[in-house]
Amino acid sequence: MLGVISVSSIWGDLIKISIFGESHGKAIGCVIDGLPSGISIDTKLINKDLLRRSAKSYELATPRKEADHFEIISGFFNNKTTGTPLCCMIENTDTRSKDYSPEILRPGHADYTAYVRYKGFQDYRGGGHFSGRITAPLVIAGSICKQVLHSIEPEIKFGSRIISIENINDKKTLNWKDYLKLDLSELKYPFINQELIPKVENRIKEVIKEGDSLGGIVECWITGIKAGIGNPFFDSVESELASLLFSIPAVKGVEFGSGFDLTRMKGSQANDSIRIDNGKIYTQTNNNGGINGGITNGMPIIFRVAIKPTPTIKKEQKTINYKLKENIIHQFRGRHDPCIILRVPVVIESISAIALLNLILKNING
């Protein structure tokens, strides 16, 4: 009798983030509970992060260009957090629902699984609650968390870059010291090698013509974190970050430090030698990505995230009409991103800031 039941859109312990909304509904938003009181929040910085995610910033992104004006509804008084729940909302303005049918399932998308999970009662328009659009409130929440982290620990910085798009590769490996000063946030294409841009743009234009899409790998780093944050086992830094990273639509892989490459090393190579220099402890290499035993060691936290190509494509695909129970070949309409990865780095940074604030609040000393 009941549709299946489960809370899915609230995360956290010491801060809790709740996200709500659908791609074609009235509004989308988030509630952040557990923020310390008295923290100044600069809404310009939030807008800057929203813009990095916005389709408005990329002519090669989806033709759906949302205004992304947000409003703070509660928990904010005299430009500072009050400590009680902070709610933010963004109205949806540029929806075109007629493109969507609940009966023809888009391969690679959540159409079928949402249908089974919610017994057909899901809002199917534009993917509903499953839409990448819901990452906009995550960026707001993450941007706020970054500012809170900054007021707790001014040294903490987040960075991200695109390592590869399909087979176009930027530099994979960097020395850990490079991350201390690397900041690509002002670049439209956050590559170290900016000469890749024409190659990338041409490739995107090609797949647009084909009605196809591309994926890639994003790398994210967090510097300025003290040693001793995190926990063994279930609340390890890797566990908390991964649980959030895998909640971003299209993420299918996560690796920390040297990740899968560590499996090809011997222990004597993989182990990062510990050194002390003027009383400061560091490691010579950073194969462990700044984390040992689930706890930060003071080195940069580094991880890479695999983003699959956007499943919504215009090209003909084999699928089914589930109501008619028949195999069909179908060309889907609906606007989409040919290369969503351009808009993803700030989402990765944002969700990492949420994870990190939660971890740091758990480990504050009395």
Added chain:
Amino acid sequence: MLGVISVSSIWGDLIKISIFGESHGKAIGCVIDGLPSGISIDTKLINKDLLRRSAKSYELATPRKEADHFEIISGFFNNKTTGTPLCCMIENTDTRSKDYSPEILRPGHADYTAYVRYKGFQDYRGGGHFSGRITAPLVIAGSICKQVLHSIEPEIKFGSRIISIENINDKKTLNWKDYLKLDLSELKYPFINQELIPKVENRIKEVIKEGDSLGGIVECWITGIKAGIGNPFFDSVESELASLLFSIPAVKGVEFGSGFDLTRMKGSQANDSIRIDNGKIYTQTNNNGGINGGITNGMPIIFRVAIKPTPTIKKEQKTINYKLKENIIHQFRGRHDPCIILRVPVVIESISAIALLNLILKNING
């Protein structure tokens, strides 16, 4: 004044698993709360899983050979679960604490981070609560969860294999249909290609001589799961599995389906075409590893886990004596596994069973 604070060793929603104990303490164990009542548990199956993890099973494993006798303390009556908390304990019997010093930090290990995190009050002997030894109660818990899952859904099966050890590679890619019947659980070396064994054994013997260690990649699959289990965003199947997988010591990477390889595909290749056959819906390929939008689609769930080489090695390493604040070169004692990956597959299966039971209980229909 306070040492840092945080719950780290309890996980779950509808079932909660609590693990406790230290490598060289009196006993290690787990409490499982939220089990349905009236489920028959066969302790022989638990012992079989414990044996797959046990150093007793591998002459090339650590010389510390623990008996791993477990006792069910509560929540079990007339060979069935009562529904109230089930507590299990294993006494530690083969400890040799004199090998451990709290002052010389093992590179790649949690010695330094645990020291900072717990302000020097951690039980440092054998890694204390950070030890891989604590995965024994996880295997017990997972083995019980497998049996509970089996009584809910008799079709569900867990499998695992070693894909690679250092640069020795077994077959990487299989057709999804192969997983439906693949069972390597009786094999000492769970390779598809058993002819790799002499090569592997020779390589392990070599690194033992060098006082070094090896890592590798484990693949795990779960078949017989219905579509519709899981959730969008924070409680996605990937999020729940990854949060547990990354809590296993030595795990540094996780990918689902084609994982990082998906980033090299176009959308039209990555999308799994949906087909219907006699009313049964399936996909032609399984690049998404059985999960779309965080929810199962009825195909086998497949993921791969990167295991770094055991950090405890006998070879000379550069490290520090933190009390003397001096750089040293040190040769550590303490028994260890030269190739822990041999004992890991059942741990991966077990922790996945915990994640899956939690997910399935969340999505049961009324």
Added chain:
Amino acid sequence: MLGVISVSSIWGDLIKISIFGESHGKAIGCVIDGLPSGISIDTKLINKDLLRRSAKSYELATPRKEADHFEIISGFFNNKTTGTPLCCMIENTDTRSKDYSPEILRPGHADYTAYVRYKGFQDYRGGGHFSGRITAPLVIAGSICKQVLHSIEPEIKFGSRIISIENINDKKTLNWKDYLKLDLSELKYPFINQELIPKVENRIKEVIKEGDSLGGIVECWITGIKAGIGNPFFDSVESELASLLFSIPAVKGVEFGSGFDLTRMKGSQANDSIRIDNGKIYTQTNNNGGINGGITNGMPIIFRVAIKPTPTIKKEQKTINYKLKENIIHQFRGRHDPCIILRVPVVIESISAIALLNLILKNING
């Protein structure tokens, strides 16, 4: 450096309710996550419950008469729940912030404790997030939960009445069979003895003249609940209900069944004799209020809640100006309810419906 930190406004396990907003902010609202999909929600019933709570319904209530128009922002599609987060909002329309000073502390109110807790950054206008106004979204959430409960178990009914206002007492004790048909929800004054009304109205008018306020006792009952809902210890029916009841501003006592009167009985009187009649099990008395060992026994759940008199009064009071650190005698402005208990019964019912839905979802059979 940090203001104190803690999540305070999210509750639940299988459903999670998040409330947000301040008395004089833009809007107040709630997010309900974990609702089953496909449940029809009748917004007229929500409005009916909101009206029972509204100051508009009582000329003797506060002169602040809020419109209480609510809007469903998400999680609702084609008049049914989608199963993803349902967000509701009410705009604040009738605020008068100039009456409030952050520096003169209202006795009996949260002014001082909020000031210490949030280090002076709280929104002090009208009590901010501490205001009874935030119970409006709780009524919305509870009204939705009632409807969900009704579709799971059509027999379940909620009732409430005022047992006493100051020293004006309605009938204290009823036979448990009386509750099966008792429904006072259409009455403006939910007394069994309606002849008390003139006495009550006169008493309220008296305290209005004095600039004072009154409290009282509310009784709530839930009928039609099957035996077997709830849990021993921490998730007992009493624990879950009490944790929510005590979160309502002004609640200072809760008792189940015969409550404090049970302490005057002997075991042989307090124990409810168990009987069977045509296969139906029931108890002769209901001193335990429908709950044994934290679990429902199929009898009506009955509890009483002590509501203290509204702390905001107009009468002169001894208090301090905390900035000047001086003792003063002060007459507060700000509109208030002389007898808030009139508006409380539906709040008690609503929050109980939230608790009960959470409990029932936890105990649904597979």
Added chain:
Amino acid sequence: MLGVISVSSIWGDLIKISIFGESHGKAIGCVIDGLPSGISIDTKLINKDLLRRSAKSYELATPRKEADHFEIISGFFNNKTTGTPLCCMIENTDTRSKDYSPEILRPGHADYTAYVRYKGFQDYRGGGHFSGRITAPLVIAGSICKQVLHSIEPEIKFGSRIISIENINDKKTLNWKDYLKLDLSELKYPFINQELIPKVENRIKEVIKEGDSLGGIVECWITGIKAGIGNPFFDSVESELASLLFSIPAVKGVEFGSGFDLTRMKGSQANDSIRIDNGKIYTQTNNNGGINGGITNGMPIIFRVAIKPTPTIKKEQKTINYKLKENIIHQFRGRHDPCIILRVPVVIESISAIALLNLILKNING
């Protein structure tokens, strides 16, 4: 197919307490996760608290005299907390299971509800997991929490007393200043008026002869708590305390400060006037029991708990044999307490210490 499912025996946020065991099982125990590291724990103080709860201390208590020897299994190293999970166990030694039948339901007890809830698979011997015996690990956990609280805030003290047993009443109302020095923990009968003792002992002997039992009211106070601990709404001090207090078997009512008596006062009487004296803020009266808006105000926290008479009595009672589905009159065997309230005060204190530590850890400043 499934027995009903739910976690019931884990509580907390920043510390989590898990309790396990059955009255007649091998052992009972608890796991405490989230303790700060480096806290000295004096096991003599734990034993002292266990003794206050022990039937050994009262000749008029149950003839079942358990040794209550406990052992710390983990999380404790060099007499200090390590910060990782602390597990404690007590073996059961004095069980007599033959007295119990699963088929004849004890009125007032959880026999029927546990049977329905766990579908007949519960351990029915001595009440199984529902037994008051499980409060022994709660006392251990609470005693540890008291010591941790003491090292965070040396001023914090817990006290408790019996206010009434059946109709024998000790002084009900005290001035709040009296609580600052009141300590009855060394008294066998924690009455202020020790002359009540012969009256009480005679009354208990009478009900023993009758095969009956008595209940009463316990008052508990916590002094030395700073203002600003706690939260509005769902994590209010009252909510957290009440949720734990109602998890103690036999508790049926809880009131804070003047509790139900507040409902008879006017606002001007109920409001505690705020005063400042040499910079110290306090209230003249303490009707609110040290809590406003869910947050401590620095005054003593005071609450009263209604304990129903032990349901297990020897007197003939009307009940059913559920298997035969017949009404019977039955005389139960099984040892029991004629006046459990004698052993309850330390349990109330202990569970309050758990609640308070959780609250304080949530509100520590960074």
